[in-house]
Amino acid sequence: MKIAVVVFPGSNCDIDMYEAFHTVCKADIEYVSYKEKSLDGFDAVVLPGGFSYGDYLRTGAIARFSNIIPAVEKMAEEGKLVLGVCNGFQILTEMGLLPGALKKNDSLQFVCKTVTLEVENTHTPFTTEYEDKELIRIPIAHGDGSYYADEDVLAELENNHQVVFRYHGENPNGSLHDIAGICNKEGNVLGMMPHPERAVEKILGGTDGLPLFKSLLKAGVQA
């Protein structure tokens, strides 16, 4: 399985993401510039965290017009795996691959800490290695992570079991329905604000992000 991590101007979690796959999981991953037009030959693509284009206008709004974006859309259509973390999640909503939007945290503060998530859906290619309803500790670091969608969209997300991760105990940003991560209807596109790539080795403070990477790689082998 070959994975691409897209590097936008202002990405800053691309190296963490690369290392999580390459060093920790021994997976085949490559950096791909936002200037490229093709993702041919890749089985999965990751949009990493950071501040693409300085978060100008809205988070993820400008990145959506990069050369690489049509190739990401194509992969999503083909059922290949697309993962967006933090700014990557924001880009996925701006692209329309995931519904809703990420708005400024209710506190107006940039929140950087480790939070508890509940794994709500273990049937996605990203979460099969978690236990149903498992509580995991994953770091967050964002100023615009408050998930918003209309009531109708929220109802649809809940009915289709598209809420994959939910904040547990404390909601750090005002996200509706305590949403921390959602997938598309088909389940092959996941967006989440928390950073699983920052929780893959004990020395980082925890390994609760590791099952996500293992799930993704396992799904790739089976595909």
Next chain:
Amino acid sequence: MTTVRIYVTYKPSVFDPQGAAITDSVNSLGHDEVKKIVVGKFFDITLDEDNLDKVKADVKDIAESLLVNFNMETYKIKVLEENA
């Protein structure tokens, strides 16, 4: 030339944390009569075009394809200057 201002704000149904914080601050100044402050942003767009119908169509396209995220935002357009 025509200059148009596009105002972008959260939809009324969306909580505006900056507006709420600023409203609290204004109230704490003693202005109890202030009930609500909405924070948004504006874009002044100058176009090499005098036909107002064309200008409005162009600006609508720009707003709807980039400047506004309809999941959470709404917008208004105001013509500032014509033939400036």
